[in-house]
Amino acid sequence: MLEDGYGRRFSYLRLSITDVCNFRCSYCLPDGYQCDSDREFLSLKEIANTISAFAGLGTKKIRLTGGEPSLRRDLPDIIALAAATAGITQVAITTNGFKLPHFVEDWFSAGLTSLNVSIDSLDARLFHSITGQDKLHTILDGVHKALALGLKTKVNAVLLKPCGDTQLSSFLEWLKDVPVTLRLIELMQTGSNLEFFKQNHVSALPVKTQLLQQGWVQVLKEETSGPAEEFSHPDYAGRIGLIMPYNPGFCTSCNRLRISALGKLHLCLFAEQGIDLRPVLSSGTIEEIQQQLVDLITQKKISHQLVSGLTGATQQFSMLGG
Ligand code: SAM
Ligand code: SF4
16 A cells, blocks of 8 residues: 555555646636647557556546546546556546536446536526536536446535635535535645636635534545545535645545656655656556655655645646545
8 A cells, every 4th residue: 555654654645647728727727738848748558557556556536637638538548447456445536627518428338436516606697607617507417417327426616716605505405405515725836827716715714614513524535536525414405625735634534646747756745746657657567656656755745835825736636636
């Protein structure tokens, strides 16, 4: 099992398969995707090697992310190979959801076990203004299709100051009947969003207080759920998870590692740099990849330094998948 110097064990890999995206989320890619150089994302073989090496070291859950992972045509093949890898019990994807209605059945048949869909607002006009895409209803159709298939579904929403109370109240209304887990994520500073961050960051602590006052109860975490705090309520079909990276102790339960679409290992989302594993991922043996991982994990720091405004190498989350 991969274990760092602070006793944290890593059973969860976030694997970015592209950094290309077709949305323009105001906190991530406000000017849209810019192609600054020619590059090749990890091939199927490199992805297979990566997943096998991690699985052999105790990884149980793989999340495919990006950029927008559904922009890769071989996504069903990637899901299938992850699902077929011995030791992998959960194959998840994080997506902006624009392809869900057409492809979620294919992904499910390929072996997908859970899905995170990013929906920052249930107001179609606000959704359009945040993401640059007028696609809310298509994405909601996709969410309902996923639920009908029995896929465990979460909805990611970044908390944004101007959306405030209306964002929360419309989600709460929705969760009465829809059995998804809503993940409210505090906006994080990155290398490229400082001004936006200053104007829009809001703590999720008042949301936690409000939930507890309204009878929501904190639930015990699953082994793979990591730093999120999750809440349930007997009158609601859905649940709520809060991701509060600015809270002290957030990193104590870190259980995940990240590989970029170009094959760099990021020991933290806000690590100073990615460590290039591409050569060994493409032509090394599984044992050689594992040896590198076991050696490198000792470099993982106890915590990120976000409160000091240190965002490391991450210019925007589309580089790495969040
Ligand atoms: N394109 C896919 C999507 O949006 O779901 C996958 C990649 S996206 C980078 C993964 C998650 O990161 C999304 O839920 C997005 O809202 C979140 N995210 C992006 N930038 C963020 C930021 N600065 N702070 C907090 N969450 C962010
Ligand atoms: Fe694209 Fe996801 Fe970033 Fe939005 S958050 S711009 S959908 S990568």
